[in-house]
Amino acid sequence: MDSRLTTIMNFVPKGSRVADIGTDHGYLAIELIKKNIAKFVIASDKNSKPLAAAQKNIKEAGVENSVDLRLGDGLKALKAGEVDVICIAGMGGALMCDILNTSLEIVATVDKIILQPMNVSERVRQWAVDNHFYIEDEDLAEVDDIIYEIIYLSRTFNELQSTRKANSPLYNKFIKTKINKLQKVVDSMTKSETAKTSDKYTEIENQIIELKAKLNENTNRTDCM
Numbered sequence: 544m545d546s547r548l549t550t551i552m553n554f555v556p557k558g559s560r561v562a563d564i565g566t567d568h569g570y571l572a573i574e575l576i577k578k579n580i581a582k583f584v585i586a587s588d589k590n591s592k593p594l595a596a597a598q599k600n601i602k603e604a605g606v607e608n609s610v611d612l613r614l615g616d617g618l619k620a621l622k623a624g625e626v627d628v629i630c631i632a633g634m635g636g637a638l639m640c641d642i643l644n645t646s647l648e649i650v651a652t653v654d655k656i657i658l659q660p661m662n663v664s665e666r667v668r669q670w671a672v673d674n675h676f677y678i679e680d681e682d683l684a685e686v687d688d689i690i691y692e693i694i695y696l697s698r699t700f701n702e703l704q705s706t707r708k709a710n711s712p713l714y715n716k717f718i719k720t721k722i723n724k725l726q727k728v729v730d731s732m733t734k735s736e737t738a739k740t741s742d743k744y745t746e747i748e749n750q751i752i753e754l755k756a757k758l759n760e761n762t763n764r765t766d767c768m
């Protein structure tokens with residue numbers, strides 16, 4: 544299992560009943576049982592091919608008694624009250640929001656949601672605010688030079704001094720990558736007079752300023768440690 548899935552797993556409270564939505568290979572479900580973290584896992588996928596791969600891996604790992612495999616679209620694979628924690632990893636942020644919005648009656652029965660969006664993580668954050676979840680913690684993981692964001696949502700507010708993400712050795716690299724991506728957008732917009740005077744241009748420039756301030760703040764903080 545790679546560090547992305549390990550980082551997700553580290554957020555799962557011990558003894559919880561977990562749903563792994565879009566399980567694909569089933570690796571997260573398998574590790575959650577093997578490491579004795581989850582009591583049981585409902586591992587679901589919309590497509591039968593990945594589900595068949597998961598079934599094979601789960602059997603080989605000998606955890607088939609603790610993992611319930613289900614074919615289904617999003618949270619429709621679940622009944623209300625079956626799990627305490629929902630994990631959705633490796634999908635786009637917009638799809639994650641759709642999956643959650645389509646089954647708010649299931650969302651209403653869980654305490655924690657762990658999301659690892661492949662893009663537009665700001666949409667996931669906005670979903671949390673709109674649906675009365677707190678971002679309890681966050682972390683970063685790097686695999687093959689790509690940094691992934693893992694967002695841990697909770698129904699209850701627990702104030703943290705500092706998130707795992709802010710303390711992550713990947714944090715500065717993550718912020719720099721974001722700045723570089725936005726800078727490329729700004730540079731290409733500069734070529735067009737209309738784009739250069741648009742609200743979007745100003746918005747992206749402001750985002751870059753904010754990110755640079757965060758980077759400075761974090762660099763100063765870690766220099767003092």
Ligand SMILES: C[S@@+](CC[C@H](N)C(=O)[O-])C[C@H]1O[C@@H](n2cnc3c(N)ncnc32)[C@H](O)[C@@H]1O
Nearest residue numbers: 564565566567588589590593615616617632633
């Ligand atoms: C890229 S894989 C990610 C697998 C795994 N969660 C991970 O992070 O390594 C995405 C999986 O989500 C499944 N999927 C996509 N849309 C889905 C949906 N609406 N409901 C359930 N599964 C879905 C796909 O079939 C695929 O197996």
